[in-house]
Amino acid sequence: MPELIEAVQQAVAAGEAPAVDVRLALAQSTDTDLLAAAGRALAGLRDPGGELRPVRLLVLADCPAGPFPDLLRAVLVAAGARPEPVEPTEPTEPTGPAESAESAAGGLDAGFDAGLAEAGAELVVGLLDERYFLPDRFDLTDPAPLGPHLADRLDRLAGLAEAALAGGTDTLVLHTVPLPRRLRDTVVGLRARGGLTRHWQRLNAGLLDLAEADGRIEVVDLAGLLATAPTAARSGATGWTDAALLLLAQEVRRVAQTRLGLSRRLLALGPEASHWPVELGRCVKRLAEQGIHLVPTDHHTPDPVERVLSERPEVLINAAAFSRRVVNWAPKAGNLRRSAESLGLGADALVFLTESDFERGHVAAELPEVAVVDSGGDPARLVDELLGHGWFDLL
Numbered sequence: 001m002p003e004l005i006e007a008v009q010q011a012v013a014a015g016e017a018p019a020v021d022v023r024l025a026l027a028q029s030t031d032t033d034l035l036a037a038a039g040r041a042l043a044g045l046r047d048p049g050g051e052l053r054p055v056r057l058l059v060l061a062d063c064p065a066g067p068f069p070d071l072l073r074a075v076l077v078a079a080g081a082r083p084e085p086v087e088p089t090e091p092t093e094p095t096g097p098a099e100s101a102e103s104a105a106g107g108l109d110a111g112f113d114a115g116l117a118e119a120g121a122e123l124v125v126g127l128l129d130e131r132y133f134l135p136d137r138f139d140l141t142d143p144a145p146l147g148p149h150l151a152d153r154l155d156r157l158a159g160l161a162e163a164a165l166a167g168g169t170d171t172l173v174l175h176t177v178p179l180p181r182r183l184r185d186t187v188v189g190l191r192a193r194g195g196l197t198r199h200w201q202r203l204n205a206g207l208l209d210l211a212e213a214d215g216r217i218e219v220v221d222l223a224g225l226l227a228t229a230p231t232a233a234r235s236g237a238t239g240w241t242d243a244a245l246l247l248l249a250q251e252v253r254r255v256a257q258t259r260l261g262l263s264r265r266l267l268a269l270g271p272e273a274s275h276w277p278v279e280l281g282r283c284v285k286r287l288a289e290q291g292i293h294l295v296p297t298d299h300h301t302p303d304p305v306e307r308v309l310s311e312r313p314e315v316l317i318n319a320a321a322f323s324r325r326v327v328n329w330a331p332k333a334g335n336l337r338r339s340a341e342s343l344g345l346g347a348d349a350l351v352f353l354t355e356s357d358f359e360r361g362h363v364a365a366e367l368p369e370v371a372v373v374d375s376g377g378d379p380a381r382l383v384d385e386l387l388g389h390g391w392f393d394l395l
Contacts, residue, residue, distance in 0.1 A: 004034065008041045017051040018042075018077065020348075021368035026078035027389065028371075032071065032242040039070030042077050052082035053260045058121035063129040068245040072125070075246075075253040080262045080348070086121040122170040123259075125252055129240065130177050132157075133203060140187050143196040150203045158210055165216050171259055172216060173252050176204040178223040178233050220251040254390040264391040265345055266293040268336055270354025270375060277379040283386060284353075292392050295339045297332055297354075332359050333366030351391050 004025055011018040018026075026038055047054075055076070059069050076083050133153045138146050161172055179200040187193040204223055211219045225247055226233045233244050240248075257263055267287060276284075288294050332352075340347055348369040354360060355376030364372050373385055 004029075005037050005041060008038050012041055012044050012046075015046045016049060017045065017047045017082070019368070020051075021364070023078045023080065024368065024371060026074055029078075030246070032067070032246045035074040035246065036067040036070045036242070038077075039067070039072070039074035042073050043070075045077065045082060047082050052077065052080055053262065054082045054084055055256060055260060056086050056122045057083040057125070058086040058123070059125045059127060061127040062132050063127060064239040065127055066239055066245055067242055068127060068240075068249060071242075071246050071249040072252055075249050076256055079253050079257045081256055081260055083123075123173070123252075123256055124164060124169045124171070125173045126175075127248070128175075128177065130180055130183070133177065134183075141189055141192055143187070143192055143199060146196065147199045147202070150199055151206070154203060154206045157207075158213075161210060161217060162214075165214060170216065171218060171255065173218045173220065173255055174207060174210065175220040175222040175248060175251075176207050176224065178226050180234060182234075218255045220248060220255075222248055222251070225251070250390075254393050257390065258393045258395055263393050264351050264371065265291075265349045266295060266340055266343060266351070267392075268295045268297055268339065268350060268352045270297060270352075270356055270359060272355050272375065276375065277382065280375070280379065280382045280386070283383045287392060290392075290394070293343055293345075295336070297335060331362065331366070333363050336363065336367060336370065351386075353386060 004022065007022045008018050008026075011022070017023075026035065029035055057072075057076075059065065059072065061068070073083050133150055135146070135149055138149070157174070161174070164172055179197060184193060184196065187196055204221075208219050208221065211217045222244070226244060229243075229247060232241050234241065267284065269284070284294065336350055336352065337347055340350055346369070347367045350367070350370045351373060352360070352363050352370050353373045353375045355374060360372045360374065363370055371389075371391055375382060375385075
């Protein structure tokens with residue numbers, strides 16, 4: 001989408017934040033090349049109007065960072081944040097290429113040891129791979145001694161995380177690491193291979209436990225995400241693939257979006273909601289049970305809609321689930337704006353879910369800050385379309 005990159009470049013050249021519809025288009029893109037290009041263009045972003053939430057950001061890479069800093073910058077701006085790069089206090093030699101101002105000049109250990117948290121970063125992201133944890137050599141026929149080594153490396157990382165938080169970092173984001181298939185398959189003994197896998201799963205469980213120990217730490221389960229995503233984790237013998245880095249960048253964006261109060265709180269439902277596939281209805285009901293406000297919209301008088309929502313047993317979302325009901329013949333955009341205002345929210349807190357091309361186009365034109373999601377098409381993808389972006393994430 002060259003026109004999208006051109007819009008980003010024009011905004012940066014004009015010394016202003018990209019328009020809200022441009023940011024929303026970036027937010028809904030999964031094109032790694034486009035987002036990396038957008039991230040590079042956004043390196044000189046200024047925001048004199050204060051449209052974006054500033055966040056002081058430091059990326060520490062203990063492995064080749066590739067396009068990760070650019071991808072992260074693009075998705076953060078798309079979410080409504082403005083990353084402000086923080087430089088390390090004591091630069092050291094890198095262990096892998098750092099490709100932008102947000103990448104620390106040192107590796108993960110060196111970065112934390114040099115007191116990078118004292119630079120005032122609100123958000124610190126640690127990018128690492130299996131080499132951070134593995135010894136240079138170990139006995140492939142007997143991986144038992146590997147367990148204590150991995151535990152020591154995890155303890156080391158936990159200590160560094162604690163020091164970083166004590167130095168003033170608001171949020172530290174780490175991630176689990178998949179066991180590379182090439183390493184697993186190199187172990188030809190079935191029992192030895194099982195032992196290696198067991199030790200690695202304990203390592204990742206320990207990483208996830210870091211977030212339980214301190215609420216300022218977030219650990220992205222990248223290993224789990226890569227197990228279910230159509231994304232190869234590694235590029236040859238070294239480095240993450242761009243697709244894996246984008247997956248991680250999106251998860252970091254979800255953390256930042258939530259911490260900065262940029263998540264969406266209101267889901268407006270098109271008139272076809274009563275005919276949704278069961279799984280989508282259950283999904284929306286679960287969102288309501290977790291505090292997401294639901295608003296139905298329909299071009300009818302209220303009474304028939306109330307009866308459908310209240311009296312039909314096959315409708316999973318009944319009238320009690322809705323925070324407000326907007327059922328009239330007025331234009332959707334005005335109704336949605338008033339619904340948000342009645343709940344003390346802005347239009348940028350809204351997601352509008354409908355299969356109507358006309359209604360989606362109308363709302364997108366009148367309220368470009370509203371995230372519009374198509375509820376038509378393949379039922380199997382609808383839940384992913386609604387939830388995959390993380391619009392509604394909470395702390």
